[in-house]
Amino acid sequence: MFNKKNPDLETGSSLITALQRPLERRLFLKYAGATAAFTGLILSGCSNDDDDTTKPPTNNEVVDPANNPNATDAVNLGTGDVGILNYAYALEQLEAAFYTRVVAGFYSGASTAEQQILTDIRDHEVAHRNFFKDALTAAGATPIPELKVNFTSINFSDRGSVLATAKAFEDLGVAAYNGAGKLLQNKAYLLIAGKIVSVEARHAAVIRDLINNGSFADNSVIDANGLDRAMMPLDVISAADKYITTNINANNLPK
Amino acid sequence: MNIYKILTEIEKTDPEVYDKLGSRREVFKHFAGFGKKLAVAAVPLAFGSMFKKAYGQTSGGLIGILNYALTLEYLEAEFYTMAVAKAPGGSAGFIPSGEPIGAITTIRDHENAHVNFLKSAITAAGGTPAAKPTFDFSAGNGSNNGPFADVFTNYQTFLAVAQAFEDTGVRAYKGQADKITDNAVLTAALQIHSVEARHAAHIRRMRGQKGWITGKDGGNMPAATQAVYNGEENTNQAGVNVATLPGSSVNIGTEAFDEPLDMNVVLAIVDPFIV
Numbered sequence: 081m082f083n084k085k086n087p088d089l090e091t092g093s094s095l096i097t098a099l100q101r102p103l104e105r106r107l108f109l110k111y112a113g114a115t116a117a118f119t120g121l122i123l124s125g126c127s128n129d130d131d132d133t134t135k136p137p138t139n140n141e142v143v144d145p146a147n148n149p150n151a152t153d154a155v156n157l158g159t160g161d162v163g164i165l166n167y168a169y170a171l172e173q174l175e176a177a178f179y180t181r182v183v184a185g186f187y188s189g190a191s192t193a194e195q196q197i198l199t200d201i202r203d204h205e206v207a208h209r210n211f212f213k214d215a216l217t218a219a220g221a222t223p224i225p226e227l228k229v230n231f232t233s234i235n236f237s238d239r240g241s242v243l244a245t246a247k248a249f250e251d252l253g254v255a256a257y258n259g260a261g262k263l264l265q266n267k268a269y270l271l272i273a274g275k276i277v278s279v280e281a282r283h284a285a286v287i288r289d290l291i292n293n294g295s296f297a298d299n300s301v302i303d304a305n306g307l308d309r310a311m312m313p314l315d316v317i318s319a320a321d322k323y324i325t326t327n328i329n330a331n332n333l334p335k
Numbered sequence: 336m337n338i339y340k341i342l343t344e345i346e347k348t349d350p351e352v353y354d355k356l357g358s359r360r361e362v363f364k365h366f367a368g369f370g371k372k373l374a375v376a377a378v379p380l381a382f383g384s385m386f387k388k389a390y391g392q393t394s395g396g397l398i399g400i401l402n403y404a405l406t407l408e409y410l411e412a413e414f415y416t417m418a419v420a421k422a423p424g425g426s427a428g429f430i431p432s433g434e435p436i437g438a439i440t441t442i443r444d445h446e447n448a449h450v451n452f453l454k455s456a457i458t459a460a461g462g463t464p465a466a467k468p469t470f471d472f473s474a475g476n477g478s479n480n481g482p483f484a485d486v487f488t489n490y491q492t493f494l495a496v497a498q499a500f501e502d503t504g505v506r507a508y509k510g511q512a513d514k515i516t517d518n519a520v521l522t523a524a525l526q527i528h529s530v531e532a533r534h535a536a537h538i539r540r541m542r543g544q545k546g547w548i549t550g551k552d553g554g555n556m557p558a559a560t561q562a563v564y565n566g567e568e569n570t571n572q573a574g575v576n577v578a579t580l581p582g583s584s585v586n587i588g589t590e591a592f593d594e595p596l597d598m599n600v601v602l603a604i605v606d607p608f609i610v
Contacts, residue, residue: 294441
């Protein structure tokens with residue numbers, strides 16, 4: 081979640097203040113989803129939108145059940161390409177933690193095929209997570225620390241709850257990489273993002289088909305132009321917010 | 336030879352193509368020589384390198400990439416359109432009714448949308464959309480009697496070709512991502528790219544395969560499609576060997592990252608399908 085004590089956020093762009101207010105955040109995301117029908121270009125423009133005039137947030141305004149009172153240290157993703165890599169690292173940490181928990185004790189009635197799929201995806205997400213940690217280090221940057229996650233809203237013994245969460249994470253991951261591509265300056269990192277996003281899309285399709293065969297690319301994610309979603313980092317982190325206890329400061333990422 | 340036809344098509348939309356490649360006479364002389372002396376498979380390779388030279392970093396580069404994407408989308412769109420038309424409701428026993436024909440119809444609609452989207456994008460960028468080639472989905476270069484001659488009567492052949500097209504599409508878009516200098520176009524290309532990956536995963540599972548690619552194994556695919564998967568065995572990502580990361584393995588490392596394909600390789604793959 082956003083660090084509510086971060087002065088940058090208090091005085092930051094109006095978008096962020098809007099995102100910090102739960103009701104308006106929901107409206108924003110709803111709006112963002114609708115604009116995806118127009119190629120996503122409008123969606124990406126939202127992050128630079130200066131037109132919102134919302135009142136400044138107060139420290140009490142975000143009421144998040146996932147908020148851990150101990151999580152006072154905000155993780156700053158940083159700037160530039162390193163910031164985007166840390167952002168991807170954060171998302172992969174979330175996914176890896178989720179599937180690790182899923183595989184540690186499958187929901188009742190999980191078929192052999194489902195167990196294999198979820199184990200494969202766990203392996204892929206763990207590989208993505210560990211890759212980013214090493215790649216950031218290799219680039220001379222400091223990877224963000226391990227995030228604290230909050231999965232209290234997920235019923236890991238229930239197939240519907242697990243698969244719905246998996247679907248949300250995979251679709252979000254696809255939209256996140258699609259949106260982040262243009263923010264990367266180093267073309268080698270852009271290629272890496274491309275190599276990962278299609279695997280996330282494969283995951284999304286398979287998970288969706290487990291829920292409802294044929295929904296691998298339905299119109300809840302694919303618009304009339306046949307385009308998948310693309311979301312900007314602040315919107316993605318906002319959507320993932322309830323599952324992450326650690327405060328994440330994404331305010332310095334490229335926009 | 337269809338390379339001539341591709342060049343001719345490009346000439347229609349970019350009359351200066353030969354200025355970029357060299358004189359028309361030199362170009363055709365060049366290819367004629369290749370045709371005699373080298374394996375046919377090498378020709379698209381040479382063409383690709385010339386194409387890159389011609390369109391590489393110029394303002395025409397974006398249009399070139401978009402027309403390349405458009406050509407691949409034409410291929411997919413017509414493929415699925417013909418398949419659905421030939422198997423209405425599965426009455427021919429070709430594509431089973433219910434979920435199978437439903438999925439293929441969904442994919443067909445996306446590919447047609449991609450064609451229209453790319454045409455609009457090319458026009459908006461000041462270019463002229465390439466014309467739709469004539470296709471031979473048997474991969475027979477116009478003979479309609481290639482290795483996939485039963486593509487529209489044999490469901491398994493159809494699915495194998497579909498998988499090859501989708502997995503190629505994913506690799507083709509990925510191969511261009513770092514060459515697109517326009518942010519809006521890059522984002523749109525990525526948004527198409529992930530849709531192709533969703534399609535690929537579904538088609539693969541219709542064939543009883545995993546949704547992801549292990550090593551360079553297409554998964555019980557015809558030998559003729561191996562070029563689609565060569566290179567997928569890579570585990571070195573930005574200097575990190577993902578096969579040796581904690582909890583990983585060679586298989587996991589290859590599955591977790593899809594690999595790009597250069598334009599010349601993709602053109603060689605689709606070459607037998609273009610008359």
